Each structure stands twice: as structure tokens, then as C-alpha cells.
Amino acid sequence: MATYSTNQFKNGLKIILDGDPCSITENNVVKPGKGQAFNKVKAKNLKTGRVLERTFKSTESVEAADVDEMNVEYLYSDGEYWHFMEPASFEQHAADKVAVGDAVKWIKGQELCVMTLWNGAPLVITPPNFVELAVAQTDPGLKGDTAQGATKPATLETGTEVKVPLFINEGDILKIDTRTGEYVSRA
Amino acid sequence: MSKGQWRSKASNKVILERALMLKNIRAFFDGKDVLEVETPLLSQFATTDPHLESLQSCFREQDCYLNTSPEYAMKRLLADSQQAIYQICKAFRDDELGVNHNPEFTMLEWYQPGYDDQQLMAELAELVTVLFGEANKEPVFITKSYQQVFEDSIGFNPHEVSAAQCYSLSLEKNIEIPQGLSADDDVNDWLDWLLTQKVLPSLASDCFTFIFDYPVAQCALAKIGANEQQVAVAKRFELFFGEMELANGFYELTDAEEQLSRFQLDNNVRIESGAAPKAIDENFIAALEHGLPECAGVAVGLDRLLMVKTACTHIEQVLIFPWQNS
Numbered sequence: 001m002a003t004y005s006t007n008q009f010k011n012g013l014k015i016i017l018d019g020d021p022c023s024i025t026e027n028n029v030v031k032p033g034k035g036q037a038f039n040k041v042k043a044k045n046l047k048t049g050r051v052l053e054r055t056f057k058s059t060e061s062v063e064a065a066d067v068d069e070m071n072v073e074y075l076y077s078d079g080e081y082w083h084f085m086e087p088a089s090f091e092q093h094a095a096d097k098v099a100v101g102d103a104v105k106w107i108k109g110q111e112l113c114v115m116t117l118w119n120g121a122p123l124v125i126t127p128p129n130f131v132e133l134a135v136a137q138t139d140p141g142l143k144g145d146t147a148q149g150a151t152k153p154a155t156l157e158t159g160t161e162v163k164v165p166l167f168i169n170e171g172d173i174l175k176i177d178t179r180t181g182e183y184v185s186r187a
Numbered sequence: 188m189s190k191g192q193w194r195s196k197a198s199n200k201v202i203l204e205r206a207l208m209l210k211n212i213r214a215f216f217d218g219k220d221v222l223e224v225e226t227p228l229l230s231q232f233a234t235t236d237p238h239l240e241s242l243q244s245c246f247r248e249q250d251c252y253l254n255t256s257p258e259y260a261m262k263r264l265l266a267d268s269q270q271a272i273y274q275i276c277k278a279f280r281d282d283e284l285g286v287n288h289n290p291e292f293t294m295l296e297w298y299q300p301g302y303d304d305q306q307l308m309a310e311l312a313e314l315v316t317v318l319f320g321e322a323n324k325e326p327v328f329i330t331k332s333y334q335q336v337f338e339d340s341i342g343f344n345p346h347e348v349s350a351a352q353c354y355s356l357s358l359e360k361n362i363e364i365p366q367g368l369s370a371d372d373d374v375n376d377w378l379d380w381l382l383t384q385k386v387l388p389s390l391a392s393d394c395f396t397f398i399f400d401y402p403v404a405q406c407a408l409a410k411i412g413a414n415e416q417q418v419a420v421a422k423r424f425e426l427f428f429g430e431m432e433l434a435n436g437f438y439e440l441t442d443a444e445e446q447l448s449r450f451q452l453d454n455n456v457r458i459e460s461g462a463a464p465k466a467i468d469e470n471f472i473a474a475l476e477h478g479l480p481e482c483a484g485v486a487v488g489l490d491r492l493l494m495v496k497t498a499c500t501h502i503e504q505v506l507i508f509p510w511q512n513s
Contacts (some may be wrong), residue, residue: 007282028285032387033425033432034407035238035379037283038365057367057376058282059460 002064006039006056014067021046021065021118046124072115074107084115095122103127105160106178127178132187133157134173141166195507201497215317221271226260232468235453240281253279256486257296259471265298266474273297289502290510298484304422304438307483308397330397340389345378346418353377375404387430399424409437428495436485443475
């Protein structure tokens with residue numbers, strides 16, 4: 001079992017906490033004068049995205065997480081698995097519903113995503129920050145309604161509902177920020 | 188490398204404040220006839236302190252070490268000259284990096300023959316007042332014993348508590364327990380943790396606090412004496428602003444034999460924890476054998492003092508080139 005000592009801690013280091021792979025986002029040495037040092041760590045659980053706070057007595061060892069990231073292209077879903085391909089090697093990987101998570105709301109095919117693998121198996125799919133998707137359904141906008149900031153719901157071709165300005169019509173291609181799930185502009 | 192990495196991290200205002208602080212410190216000691224000295228940053232001996240790691244270098248294939256503080260060398264000089272001395276220098280410590288730590292930092296250290304810890308605390312307060320004093324707004328100092336700050340914030344006497352009691356108390360009071368700290372550990376590791384987690388956050392956030400009379404096991408290079416309850420304590424003190432440590436001082440141990448056995452104990456602790464023992468600085472022990480005058484000494488972290496002065500929250504903000512872009 002590979003381990004890291006607290007003196008190897010740095011941002012981005014992947015470790016196991018509570019059985020889950022986590023990425024260190026903050027590492028601070030605290031020392032009350034001349035005595036024992038402690039490492040106060042913030043780490044993001046790569047499965048759930050939740051941030052954990054942990055303290056370690058310095059020189060403690062922590063299990064390393066075998067985590068890799070690669071760029072992959074989304075191909076298709078067979079309903080149970082979502083299939084991705086490494087563009088260089090054409091190697092394919094199947095991610096289950098848990099790994100795909102919220103990415104499913106924004107991908108329809110051919111998007112370049114980041115696949116995080118844990119022990120060689122897909123853990124998380126991160127969609128591109130911005131995607132372009134067509135509006136499948138939305139109520140017609142009221143002509144002449146220019147009220148600032150007014151929105152209406154629109155269903156995208158992936159089935160995801162977003163809030164859009166009143167002037168958006170069915171068939172329009174929209175640019176969406178996948179991190180916030182918000183409409184950015186017409187593409 | 189990100190763009191702008193070559194630029195100073197400290198603002199012009201902070202750079203000027205540092206220059207002013209150094210000037211004022213030198214004027215302060217000049218006015219008191221304390222002599223400025225320089226001792227080597229590079230030494231043939233590392234510190235034995237189990238909680239400090241010296242950075243190692245190499246000269247003509249011989250291992251040498253950057254000083255973690257100028258203490259041993261200054262005391263050697265003191266044993267020789269018997270005169271009050273101060274030094275402003277860089278100190279280096281491995282594995283110390285964070286909001287309040289940079290592997291290289293600036294230290295002010297001085298020694299006053301004939302002083303005890305209480306007298307030196309008063310002189311440090313005087314210096315801080317000179318550096319911080321503005322018209323109508325003098326800095327406020329609170330002085331409490333180590334025992335009192337624990338009793339005030341957690342409600343136990345640190346000189347009587349055991350590791351097992353610290354452990355059960357932490358569970359009971361829902362205090363976080365760091366991974367790797369157990370009921371079998373040295374009680375002083377627990378006291379260090381509880382000091383960080385509970386005691387220091389309870390100190391007044393806008394004042395300077397002196398904590399004095401430390402547990403005997405945390406004596407480092409301080410004399411052992413008795414407190415008001417006639418319990419043995421280390422004549423050591425620390426200065427904090429809010430919860431940030433600024434200075435550490437001792438009523439200095441002058442007994443060469445006792446010092447040697449403390450160094451040997453340090454090395455035993457190192458070996459037990461799997462760390463390498465360090466050669467004991469024989470020049471320092473020889474100086475104590477010759478005779479160190481009764482004295483008190485203190486080391487002040489000037490970068491942190493500057494953080495307080497300029498209201499910076501990260502040590503990087505007061506360093507022109509912190510470690511990441513050094």
C-alpha cells in the first residue's frame with residue numbers, strides 16, 4: 001500500500017480519507033511554538049465533491065489514492081453505461097450512472113470531457129465548462145417584453161431544464177456554463 | 188510557472204514597513220547598549236530538538252546545516268564576552284510551510300545578562316510598544332501563566348493532566364482529535380494540540396498575550412523553577428498576538444551537564460519516533476562548561492510581527508519572495 005507522509009502533502013495530492021479518494025486543496029502546518037506540529041488539511045472527496053477538513057499529527061502517514069485523469073470524448077449511452085473514448089489511442093471506457101453523475105445533464109455526444117479514474121475504474125466525469133445545446137421546448141416569448149432579468153424555463157435537447165431569457169425560441173443553440181448550470185448566451 | 192512569478196509578493200507599503208521596523212529595532216538596542224552581532228547561518232551541527240528539522244547543505248563533501256535559530260552560537264559568544272547582544276538574521280526550518288510559516292524567515296534574538304524571564308518579558312513589551320505605539324493608541328499586553336490559560340479555556344491544570352485524560356476530555360467536549368494522536372502519546376503532544384485548538388483561539392484577538400511558566404517537559408533550553416503553587420515549571424515564555432505565536436524566550440539554562448542530558452533525551456525521542464539522532468554541538472556544551480552568565484534570551488519572528496503591524500493574514504504577504512517564488 002503506497003502512503004504519503006504529511007511532509008509530502010501539497011495541493012492536488014490524492015489520498016484516501018474515510019475510504020474515499022480525495023484531493024488535497026489546502027495544507028497548513030500549525031505549530032504552537034516549539035512543540036508538536038500538526039497539518040490541517042482541506043480535501044475534496046472526488047466521489048461526492050464534498051470538502052472535508054482533517055488534522056494530522058505531523059509525520060503521520062496516509063494511504064495514497066491511485067487516481068488518474070485523462071481527456072476523453074463522449075460517444076453514446078446504452079442506457080446503463082456511458083461510453084467514452086481516448087482520442088489518441090481510441091481506447092474506450094464505460095462509466096456507470098454514479099460516475100457520470102450530473103455530467104449527463106450536459107453531454108449529447110462528441111464533447112471532450114475529463115475522466116477521473118480510481119484504481120483504473122472511472123470515478124467521475126467532468127463535462128467541459130461550456131457546452132452548446134439546442135432548445136427542445138420552451139413557451140414562446142412575449143413580443144416586446146424587454147423586462148430586465150426576466151426568465152422562463154426551457155428544456156434542452158439533453159432533457160435538462162434551464163432558465164433562459166424570454167426572447168429564446170425553440171431550436172436556438174445556447175451556450176451553458178456546466179459548473180453553474182446557467183445560460184450564458186446564444187451560441 | 189505562472190505569469191508574474193518574478194514579481195514581489197509584498198506590497199510597497201509592507202516593504203517600507205519592514206525597513207522601518209528594522210531601523211527602529213536597531214535604534215532601540217543602540218539606546219540600551221545592546222551590541223549587534225552576527226553568527227554563522229551555516230553550522231557543522233544541526234539542532235537535536237525533536238520538533239525541529241534543520242535544512243541540510245554540504246561543504247566540500249562535509250554535511251552542514253542551516254541554523255534553526257542563532258541560539259547556540261550567540262550563547263557561545265555570551266559565555267566569552269558576558270555582554271548583552273542582539274542579532275537579526277535568517278533562520279531555516281525544514282517542513283514548515285503554511286499561513287504562518289515559510290522555510291526561511293527573519294528572526295530577532297537577544298540576550299540580557301542579569302535578567303530573568305519576567306524582566307525580559309517587560310523589555311520585549313517595551314520594544315513592541317516602540318514598534319507599534321501610535322499617538323493615543325498603545326498596544327495592550329495580557330500576561331497569564333500556562334496553567335491559567337488552560338484553566339480559563341478548558342478547565343484543567345496542564346501540570347497534572349495525563350494523555351488519557353486529554354483524550355477522554357476531547358471526546359467529551361467534542362474537540363477534534365488529529366489522526367495519529369492517541370491516548371498513548373506523550374501528554375505534551377496533547378497539550379500542544381489543545382493549546383492550538385482551544386487555548387489560543389480563546390485569547391483576546393486584538394491584544395498581545397504573554398504565556399509563561401511552561402510544563403517542565405517543554406523546557407527546551409530554559410531553567411526549571413517553581414511557580415506560585417511551588418510546582419516545578421520551565422521558566423519559558425511565549426508572546427502571542429491573538430492566536431499567532433510571535434516570540435519564545437527563556438530564563439536560560441546555564442548548567443552544562445543538564446543541557447547535555449536534555450540533548451541526549453532529544454536524541455532518544457528522535458530515535459523512538461524513527462528520526463535520525465543528531466550530533467550534539469560540543470562547542471556549545473564547552474561554552475556552558477566555561478560558564479554562561481545568568482541571563483534571559485528571546486527570539487522574535489519578525490515576519491509575523493510585520494504581519495500584525497500591517498494586518499496581513501498570510502506570511503507570503505510580508506515576504507518579497509516567499510518560498511514558492513524564491
